[in-house]
Amino acid sequence: MSWHKVSEDAVNGLHAANADSSVGSAASTVEDGAINEESDEPTDLTTEPMAFLQGLNSGNLMQFSQQSVLREMILQDLQCQSNSLPKLESHNVGGYNFSMDLKEPPKSHWVYSDLLNKLYIRMEKTFNVDVQFKSIMPIQPLNLRVFLCFNKDVSGAVLRCQNHLSTEPVTHHNFKMRESLLRCENPRTTYCGSAQGKGISERYSVLVPLNLSRSGSRNGGLIRQTLAFKFVCQNSCLGRKETSLIFCLENSSGDILAQNFIGVKICTCPKRDCTQEVRHFRGENEKKRKSLATSDNEDDNDVMPAKIRRRTVSCKQETESNDGHDADYLPNDWEVSRTFDGQYRLAITCPKKEWLLQNIEGMIKESAAEVLRSPTKPNLRHYANNLLNLKKRALDLL
Known part of the structure; x- marks a missing residue:
């Protein structure tokens, strides 16, 4: 049983928040059930966000996700994203x-490359993508919009070479x-x-209607459809700029209901380029790890007295040696990595379902607190909603 944790720099700062005064006031003002059961109106969350969060627990957290201000703010993101x-x-x-x-x-x-979340492919060669989604009542027509985008200049149009x-x-x-540089079969x-x-909605893209009549009983209730794509130019035609392929699940009004993306490099030798970039990525991570370890040693040497310094350095080296030895023998189903866009990915196996749920609930509470502090940041709302969906999936596990 594995689960993935993807966090952003903004979410990592949650622990630095000063919650002493808020928690103190929360003890006398908030009871279980952050939503007023006698009224459909949510309580005022802007003045006491931490007090509101203290009233949340595992019993009413799912109700919070469906009826609270956080849920309303998440649903507002569905509109006007296409422009x-x-x-x-x-x-x-x-x-x-x-x-x-992608198989x-x-x-x-x-x-x-799963490590880089990147596709390497030759021009004019077809690749298949299996997209899947669940059916939600009431049934509405759904489309998949796919387009190319520059990684460092999202406003720039990706055009074919002459x-x-x-x-x-x-x-x-x-x-x-x-x-169009991208083609769909x-x-x-x-x-x-x-x-x-x-x-x-204004840039070059392909819009594919999805077949909602396919039965999803064999796929855990999910509708699955295979689509074939190809590219008719190479990255060298685009000034060798890095590109990504974005997949948007839309309704008939053009509202974006879900989104996914992968990096793309269209080249003449996909396997060679993939091997080189993976090796470079791992080398850079190893350099950063060694640089951090060296800086830690220098800080210890500057602070500790001379007599204690020799003992401290010896213990430090022994600890680093043991850590490096353990890292070589991590379980196959454990993974800690950083994506190419600066986010973090964690995959572990939990021996107990309760441990998994406790970790997810802790991340949900922290992300909800950050959303209440910064309600205008859409990335935080997306991250919080993903955690809520993750908890639902975890609860369904046997």
């Missing part, structure tokens, strides 16, 4: 449990498709956007 600039983030604010799966076939022309564009003849039916695909578009 905003894209963000390299994954979320499931609509509650559809949207996810993707590399044998002798394929592409390779996927060399490859000139090899494709212009017809009355392929005008927009010809301009689904016959019902619609090609959207223009070269001047910056917002999600």
Whole structure:
């Protein structure tokens, strides 16, 4: 049983909050049940956020997720996102449990690195993506919008180069498709956007209607559909800028219900480039780890007296040696890594379900506190909602 924790720098600062005065006032003002049961109106959360959070417990936390201000703020993010600039983030604010799966076939022309969350593929070669989501009542038409985006310049339009564009003849039916660097093999695909578009709905993208009639009983109640894509230019045509492929689950009104993304490098030698970048990524992490260990040793040497210094250095070296030895023998199902966009990923196996739920609830309470402090930051709301969905999945485990 494994679970993933993905945190951002803003969430890591929660422990630094001064909660002494708030917790003290909360003892006399807040009782169990942060929501007033006699009224549909939520209590005033802006004046006493920590007092409100103290009233939360594992029994009413799910009610909080459905009826409180946090839930309302999460649902507000579904509107007007299509006209905003894209963000390299994954979320499931609509509650559809949207996810993707790339399975590399044998002798394929592409390779996927789970460590870097990046796809390496040759131009004009097709790759399959299995998208899955659960059906929510009332049933509404859903579409999948997919487009390319520059990692360091999300406002920049990703356009085809003139060399490859000139090899494709212009017809009355392929005008927009010809301009799009991304192609989808689904016959019902619609090609959207223009070269001047910056917002999600305005830039070059492919819009694929999803088949809601597929039975999801064999996939744990999830609807699963396979889509095929390919690229008709290379990253070298784009000035060798790093790119990502963003998948947006939308309703018929264009509201974004969920989003996922992967890094993409379109090149002539996918396996070679993947191996080199993975090796470089691990090398950089090793350098950072050694740099931090060296700085810790220097700090200890500057502070400790001379007589104690020799003993301290000896113990420090022995501790580091033991840590390095243990790191080489971590279980196969444990993983600690950092994604290419600066976030953190943790995967562990818990021997007891109660331990798993306690860890998730602790992260939920801290993220809810940060949302109340900074209600205008959408990333925090997305992260809090993902944790709530994670707890639901954990509760369903046997």
